[in-house]
Amino acid sequence: MxxxxxxxxxxxxxxxxxxxxxxxxxxxxxxxxxxxxxxxxxxxxxxxxxxxxxxxxxxxxxxxxxxxxxxxxxxxxxxxxxxxxxxxxxxxxxxxxxxxxxxxxxxxxxxxxxxxxxxxxxxxxxxxxxxxxxxxxxxxxxxxxxxxxxxxxxxxxxxxxxxxxxxxxxxxxxxxxxxxxxxxxxxxxxxxxxxxxxxxxxxxxxxxxxxxxxxxxxxxxxxxxxxxxxxxxxxxKKKTEILSGLNSYESVEPDIFFEWITERYLKPINQTGIQMKFSSSSEIKLDKIFHFNISVNKQIHILYD
Ligand SMILES: O=C(O)CCC(=O)C(=O)O
Ligand SMILES: [Fe+2]
Structure with a gap:
């Protein structure tokens, strides 16, 4: 060689x-x-x-x-x-x-x-x-x-x-x-x-x-x-695409956010792991991210309110 x-x-x-x-x-x-x-x-x-x-x-x-x-x-x-x-x-x-x-x-x-x-x-x-x-x-x-x-x-x-x-x-x-x-x-x-x-x-x-x-x-x-x-x-820099009529995530109240997201995704250690995986492979699948008790109707209401 x-x-x-x-x-x-x-x-x-x-x-x-x-x-x-x-x-x-x-x-x-x-x-x-x-x-x-x-x-x-x-x-x-x-x-x-x-x-x-x-x-x-x-x-x-x-x-x-x-x-x-x-x-x-x-x-x-x-x-x-x-x-x-x-x-x-x-x-x-x-x-x-x-x-x-x-x-x-x-x-x-x-x-x-x-x-x-x-x-x-x-x-x-x-x-x-x-x-x-x-x-x-x-x-x-x-x-x-x-x-x-x-x-x-x-x-x-x-x-x-x-x-x-x-x-x-x-x-x-x-x-x-x-x-x-x-x-x-x-x-x-x-x-x-x-x-x-x-x-x-x-x-x-x-x-x-x-x-x-x-x-x-x-x-x-x-x-x-x-x-x-x-x-x-x-x-x-990519322009963040917000669909017309769709609220941006910043406008979601913290309480609602915490009510939605399952505990495992709120732990800093898991967030670090997710960030590392996403940085290395540019994609990630997050299972069970929302609580089951949040109804679809409620989600739609919050997003499009
Ligand atoms: O293989 C190619 O020609 C392009 C691959 C590509 O676009 C990518 O991996 O992001
Ligand atoms: Fe590419």
Missing amino acids: PESINLLREFDDTIINKLQESYAKKTKIDDLKGITISHEPFTHCVIQNLVSDPSFVSELNSEIQSKLKYHKKNNDLYQFHQTQDLGKNKSKYLSKFRDQFLYGQFLEFLKKITNINLSSTKIDVTSSKYEFSDYLLCHDDNINQDQHGRRIAFIYYLVPEDWCEDGSDGGNLDLFRVNEHFEPVQIVKSLIPRRNSLAFFEVSDSSFHQVAEILSKNKTRLSINGWFHGPVNPKA
Whole structure:
């Protein structure tokens, strides 16, 4: 195994400057040493042939498929398999990819191109596996955060070499245009995953995307993906959606709140656990959160009063 893995071939300053300029001025770059930057529907970048050593790519591919544990994720918004956060995983190739590449060369590259002061201590990393009929419906990756949060989403693809270029295997990363209310309205770009390529984009209130359903019955869409963190872009702060006529939670009297919520959710220790789980997996299921004796009518009355 090589001592260090190289992000692409070496980049000289002329290339870095061109990429920086394209990112800042929203001009298009089409295949500059395998790198493409486009701004429709939102700024995104694809780097082909990311890791220069092909044997590293196949070792990494076999290692994650044989050593990592994938858990089924399934609800009405998605269906695929994913590992836990791999921040502390010690597998040989994966840890090299994470520590030398993501926390090293690639972080420096991203900071220069995007001009964002990305954190050098917090990168979320997981691996995802999509098989026949799996999908991930439209979402923006943008979760409410105060000071620090997800800034750059990245996906490194380890699909088989023969993943169809015409889209017939499915699994495109579809990008949506938003309307004036920042609602996703239409797919205007579809990125076909390619082995050893990496896509990244800035997380914002308009970065809506989805993984289209996998159509291939025998190919696996494997990836290493996650988020680089940094100071939250104030412009990307999500507006809290309050349905018209629906009271905001601040207007619910404390007494009513305590009457509703079951005791276990009021214990600080449980709240800390919930917060940690939610921060790491961005989702949580809270069983029996309301007392049974609170009637549906009463709930509706309080909400819509
Ligand atoms: O795999 C991809 O192309 C995108 C994955 C994604 O959007 C996510 O995991 O949030
Ligand atoms: Fe996403």
